[in-house]
Amino acid sequence: MRILYHLPLSPYCRKVRLVLGEKRLPFEPMMERVWERRPEYLSANPAGTVPMLVEENGLSIPNSSVICEYLEEAYPDTPLLGRTLAERVEVRRLVAWFDEKFANEVTQNLLHEKVMKRIAGRGNPDGNALRAGYANIRYHMSYLDWLAETRKWLAGPTLSLADFAAASHLSCLDFINDVDWSKAPAAKDWYARMKSRPCFRPLLNDRVTGIVPPDHYADLDF
Amino acid sequence: MRILYHLPLSPYCRKVRLVLGEKRLPFEPMMERVWERRPEYLSANPAGTVPMLVEENGLSIPNSSVICEYLEEAYPDTPLLGRTLAERVEVRRLVAWFDEKFANEVTQNLLHEKVMKRIAGRGNPDGNALRAGYANIRYHMSYLDWLAETRKWLAGPTLSLADFAAASHLSCLDFINDVDWSKAPAAKDWYARMKSRPCFRPLLNDRVTGIVPPDHYADLDF
Incomplete structure (x- = not known):
């Protein structure tokens, strides 16, 4: 299952949750207390930030802008960036x-x-x-x-x-x-x-x- | 002629200058002292930031990330974002x-x-x-x-x-x-x-x- 590491009151995480929902891409939300600087998390995302999306194939995608550009390219149905x-x-x-x-x-x-x-x-x-x-x-x-x-x-x-x-x-x-x-x-x-x-x-x-x-x-x- | 409003020591402006150069897209650099908050500039870019690229067809593109994504889509020769x-x-x-x-x-x-x-x-x-x-x-x-x-x-x-x-x-x-x-x-x-x-x-x-x-x-x- 696709996993989204997030914090509930982060606007950047909320943006990704909304986009995943709008594109009907199921995911499991996981709270990540970034201030605890968990070594396993930092090794996947050295920036130590949320959100980070981990696809079922293992691809880790940190940063909400990077995630949104990725989702648009990987799942172009329900386009959200405009046409022209x-x-x-x-x-x-x-x-x-x-x-x-x-x-x-x-x-x-x-x-x-x-x-x-x-x-x-x-x-x-x-x-x-x-x-x-x-x-x-x-x-x-x-x-x-x-x-x-x-x-x-x-x-x-x-x-x-x-x-x-x-x-x-x-x-x-x-x-x-x-x-x-x-x-x-x-x-x-x-x-x-x-x-x-x-x-x-x-x-x-x-x-x-x-x-x-x-x-x-x-x-x-x- | 394509115009790039910029400041010489802004890394975001430098990134766009390098990308335009690498893609061999000629442009005229124009210094914009953003702290003077020139009304004509703010009306094209309400965020008041540099860089802003203005294409010959009049399209204004503010923000270095937005410009770089635009340049990749508009001028896909010399791709700079990777393939897969x-x-x-x-x-x-x-x-x-x-x-x-x-x-x-x-x-x-x-x-x-x-x-x-x-x-x-x-x-x-x-x-x-x-x-x-x-x-x-x-x-x-x-x-x-x-x-x-x-x-x-x-x-x-x-x-x-x-x-x-x-x-x-x-x-x-x-x-x-x-x-x-x-x-x-x-x-x-x-x-x-x-x-x-x-x-x-x-x-x-x-x-x-x-x-x-x-x-x-x-x-x-x-």
Whole structure:
């Protein structure tokens, strides 16, 4: 059986879980506490990060971008990167937007400070980081709202990896109740559509010791 | 004419310059001082980062990973991502290794602190960051040396994007004389082969106001 080493509140792991689900590729999720630096894990993935996918033939694929490019090439049914060169540029641009810019400016400042630091026993949240995160999420939500208002899906007329990348970050932040959906109605409508996809269900059932997600987290009609 | 907006000491821009050169795709390099946040530039690339490639047909492609995937799809002669699925995983894994892990642990701590902060007028280098950078570069050089010793090119028997990603980071650090080649003879031999490729020549001619690279920087037989 295909194995995905992951952490439940990692947006990069969530993106891969969503893509595997959307492509109907069965897998066994395995929690990997990366901060314990397990030697067997490091020998398969010297970067020591999650996610890492291990295929039934033994091929180990670390890094969410590498995994998503691999899945697109290995399982081209249900294509998620777009068809034309321009479409593929726009999909990958938005994936990079969320996985790099949104991640650095929002996810890192809020999720990492409030949750990951505590789980890994690395101290208390830094107030400056939290303030920056709350300031940044506002303009990022405006951008998301604008994308959702002007396009059917974030990168254009078809559902793509851009939607899964964005929804992964948003779902982690929604888990800790840091998303104000009331100010971004088009983004909220888009996220409701994402949440109602079958591939999303496992994420809505995630539970993490010591954190209670808000009631609307798993509510499809929030 | 194809335009590449870039900064001379950005490893991500260097990677794209090398790939364009290797694929023999002519382009006009244009310096973009991203910290000035030029409105025309931000409207084409809201992330405000370099590199950004603009094709003759007007297609704007930001982000070095997005550009490299695009170039591979648009100009498949001189393929740089490998042939089989496993080869492509290894090439992309190493690109991510250098562009994410090496970048965070080494390039950011040394190049960003010593050069980019000064150019952008953002204060003095942080001593802790420099110490971390010098400590980290040692084990990264061992890994590079091991790759270079056990394989013809970093990802396997063929030259690939992994070599260009690694050489881009190394060349920036070599520009500020932060690479101790004497401890990594196989890496040094690999880097000498990279430097002697025609696509590398423009990088060796880069000059940056206020920084004098060491004599060996542009020497092919260093």
